[in-house]
Amino acid sequence: MREQLLAAENIQAIEWRDDALHLLDQRLLPGQISWLTYQASGQVAEAISSMVVRGAPAIGIAAAYAVVLAVRARLAEGGDWQLALEADFAQLAASRPTAVNLFWALGRMRERLERLKAAEDPLQAVEAEALAIHQSDRDANLTMAQLGAELIRRHQGNSQNLLTHCNAGALATGGFGTALGVIRAAYLEGLVERVYADETRPWLQGSRLTAWELDRDGVPVSVCADSAAAHLMKTRGITWVIVGADRIAANGDVANKIGTYQLAVNAMHHGVRFMVVAPSSTIDMALESGDDIPIEERSADELLDIAGQPLAARVAAVNPVFDVTPADLVDFLVTEKGVVERPDAQKMAHLMCRKRLH
Ligand code: MRU
Numbered sequence: 288m289r290e291q292l293l294a295a296e297n298i299q300a301i302e303w304r305d306d307a308l309h310l311l312d313q314r315l316l317p318g319q320i321s322w323l324t325y326q327a328s329g330q331v332a333e334a335i336s337s338m339v340v341r342g343a344p345a346i347g348i349a350a351a352y353a354v355v356l357a358v359r360a361r362l363a364e365g366g367d368w369q370l371a372l373e374a375d376f377a378q379l380a381a382s383r384p385t386a387v388n389l390f391w392a393l394g395r396m397r398e399r400l401e402r403l404k405a406a407e408d409p410l411q412a413v414e415a416e417a418l419a420i421h422q423s424d425r426d427a428n429l430t431m432a433q434l435g436a437e438l439i440r441r442h443q444g445n446s447q448n449l450l451t452h453c454n455a456g457a458l459a460t461g462g463f464g465t466a467l468g469v470i471r472a473a474y475l476e477g478l479v480e481r482v483y484a485d486e487t488r489p490w491l492q493g494s495r496l497t498a499w500e501l502d503r504d505g506v507p508v509s510v511c512a513d514s515a516a517a518h519l520m521k522t523r524g525i526t527w528v529i530v531g532a533d534r535i536a537a538n539g540d541v542a543n544k545i546g547t548y549q550l551a552v553n554a555m556h557h558g559v560r561f562m563v564v565a566p567s568s569t570i571d572m573a574l575e576s577g578d579d580i581p582i583e584e585r586s587a588d589e590l591l592d593i594a595g596q597p598l599a600a601r602v603a604a605v606n607p608v609f610d611v612t613p614a615d616l617v618d619f620l621v622t623e624k625g626v627v628e629r630p631d632a633q634k635m636a637h638l639m640c641r642k643r644l645h
Contacts, residue, residue, distance in 0.1 A: 288433055288436075288472065288476075289429055289433070291475050292429055292433075292463065292468075292471065292472055292475070297457075297463075297504075298311075298456075298458065298463075298500060298503065299311070299457065300313065300340065300345060300457065300458045300459075301340065301345060301348055301349060301352070301421070301461065302322075303352050303414075303417065303418065303421070307324050307325060307326050307356075308324070308325040308331060308349065308352040308353065308356065309323070309325070310323050310325065310334055310339050310340045310349065311340075311458070312339050313338060313339060313340065313341055313458055313496065314337070314339060316458070316495055316496055316499060317495055317496070317498075317499040323339060325352075325356065326356060327357075327360065328353040328354065328356045328357035328360070328375045328378070328379065329375070329378055331349055331350070331352070331353035331356065331379070332353065332378045332379050332382040333382075334349065335350065335379070335382035335389070336382045336383060338490070341454075341458075341459065341492070342386075342454060342455065342456075342458060342459020342460060342531070343386035343387070343388040343389075343459065343531065343533045343534075344388050344424045344459065344460040344461060344465070344566060345458070345459050345460055345461065346382075346383060346386050346388055346389045347386070347388030347391055347392035347420065347424075347568060348392065348417075348421050348424060348460075348461050350379045350382070350389050350392050350393055350396075351392040351395070351396055351416065351417035351420045351421070352417045352421075353375070354375070354376070354393065354396040354413055354417065355410070355413045355414050355417050357372055357375035357376075357379075358372065358400075358409055358410055359410055360375075361375070362409065362410065369400065372400075376393055376397065379393060380393055383583060384581040384582075384583050385533045385534055385580065385582060385583045385608075385609045386533040386534060386569075387534040387568075387569060387570075387571040388533075388566075388568045388569055391568045391569075392420055392568070395416060395420060396413060396416055396417070399413060399416040400412075400413065420461075421461045422461070423643075424460055424461035424462060424566060424568070425460075425461045425462035426462075426623070427566040427567075427568075427622075427623035427643070428460055428462030428463055428464060428465065428468045428566075429462065429463075429468070430623040430643065431465060431468055431469065431564050431565075431566070431621050431622065431623055432463070432464075432469050432471060432472035433472060434469075434621050434625070434626050434644075435468070435469030435472065435529070435562060435621045436469055436472035436473040436475075436476055436478065438562065438619055438621070438626065439469070439473045439478050439527060440473075440476065440478055442526075442560065443478075443526050445478075446477065446478060446479060446480040447473075447479060447480055447524075447526040447527065448479075448481050448482075448483065448523055448524050448525045448526060449470055449473070449479060449482050449483070449525065449526070449527045449529055450482070450483040450485070450516060450519065450520070450525050450527070450528045450529070450550070450559075451466050451467070451470065451482060451483070451485070451493070451497060451529050452485040452487060452513075452528070452543070452544055452546055452547055452550055453485070453487045453492045453493055453497070453530070453531065453543065453544035453546075453547075454467070454487070454492040454493065454496035455467055455497075455530060455531025455564065456468075456496065456501075457500060458496050459496075459531065464500075464531075465531040465564040465565055465566065466530050466531045466562075466563075466564045467497065467500060467501070468564065469529055469562070469564050469621065470482055470501070470506065471504060471506070474504070474506045479506065479507075481507045481508070481509060482501055482506055482507065482508045482509075483508075483509050483511050483516075483519055483523070483525065484497040484501065484508055484509070484510050484511070485512075485513045485546065486510055486511065486512055486513060487513065487544060487546065488513055488546075488590075489589040489590045489606065490589060492544065493510065493513075494510045513546050516549070516550055516553055517553040517556075517557070520553055520554065520556075520557040520559050521557060525559050526559060526560065527559065527560045527561075527562055528550050528554045528559055528561050528562070529562045529564065530543050530544075530547055530561075530562070530564070531543060531563070531564055531565055531569075532563050532564075532565035532569050533569065533609055534569060534570075534571050534574070534580050535563070535565060535569055535570045535571065535620070536571060536574040536575065536576050536577045536579065536580060537570075537571070537573070537574060537575055537576070537632055537635055537636070538575060538577070538614055538630075538631060538632045539614030539617060539620065539627070539630025539631055539632070539634070539635050540576050540577025540578075540580070540611050540612065540613055540614050541563050541565075541577070541611065541612045541614070541617060542577060542580045542609045542611050542612075543563070543609060543610070543612065544608065544609060544610075545607055545608050545609055545610050546610070547610055547612050548610040548612045548613075548616075549610075551612040551613075551616035552616065554616070555616055560618045560619070561612075561616060561617055561618045561619075562617075562618060562619045562620075562621060563612075563619070563620045563621070564620075564621045564622075565620070565621075566622060566623050567622050567623060567624055567638075567639065570622070570635065570638075570639065572635070572636075572639055577611035577612075577613065577614075578611070580609075580611055582607050582609050582610070582611070583607070583609060584605070584606055584607050584608070585606050585608050587603065587604035587605070587606055589606055590604040590606050591604050614629075614630045614631060615629070617629065617630055620638075622638065623643045623644060624639070624641040624642065624643055624644060625638060625641055625644060
């Protein structure tokens with residue numbers, strides 16, 4: 288299965304090549320495939336804020352490569368380059384607030400710098416660390432895909448209808464996805480009849496990115512309005528809702544794209560299983576509960592306009608882009624360290640003590 292999954296890994300959104308970071312511009316998909324090249328860390332911070340690159344693990348990976356660019360620039364300036372680097376760390380940390388993978392990756396890069404030996408080349412050391420972060424996310428995707436598909440097989444067996452929200456696929460990660468990794472693996476095992484992809488207002492990650500990814504792989508996919516989810520659960524035999532996450536608190540509460548919480552409530556009401564798929568780099572044991580997770584609010588323009596054209600009355604708008612699903616609505620949390628059923632504080636603490644499975 289691992290080999291089959293690797294063969295299915297056909298889109299990448301992040302490349303480190305020729306000493307530069309290359310990002311597939313996700314704002315233009317699916318209409319246009321356009322790559323942007325980054326040579327400076329400040330530009331990568333801007334790319335994260337403006338969502339050239341998005342999705343929790345992908346943001347972390349991009350930030351790790353940005354640190355490599357920052358180290359290169361600060362070394363070239365001379366002087367106390369490690370002190371000067373603090374401004375770059377601060378700028379990257381301010382790029383988006385909710386996905387903890389950003390802060391996790393910056394923490395790992397900082398630790399690597401703190402461990403530098405006198406004889407070591409700092410640039411080589413940080414580059415190796417960023418590549419390792421990227422590779423470990425790819426490996427985690429594969430492990431989670433197998434664990435999640437196994438859950439689907441165990442709980443229903445035959446071909447099923449799945450629903451997903453936002454984009455937790457190759458575009459959002461270093462590999463072929465968290466939630467979409469599970470869906471891809473389940474499809475390869477003949478367990479998937481159709482995937483319903485919520486369009487995911489206002490940025491349309493579902494209709495623009497998820498539907499595009501699944502269609503490229505030949506997975507039967509239907510886009511639906513976010514507000515159709517409860518009706519589809521009732522009428523279309525949906526058996527699983529499968530989503531990614533941006534930050535998971537120590538008690539198992541899950542922050543993910545706005546609209547996830549209402550899906551979990553609806554899933555519980557309709558007896559549909561709710562699976563969250565996320566690497567352990569998304570788990571923030573420093574936060575006791577989801578109430579402590581900072582929720583990003585983006586510009587009202589994302590709701591009021593589309594492609595520069597007015598879409599709504601000229602009134603105020605509120606645009607929180609994540610919400611928190613309480614842990615008791617989560618049936619399964621799938622990570623590369625294993626699966627947690629009905630997460631709570633004790634089970635999360637046990638999980639974090641485990642090693643990666645592969
Ligand atoms: O605003 P975005 O597009 O960065 O939000 C992305 C999501 O909410 C994803 O579901 C989450 O990051 C999981 S990605 C594997």
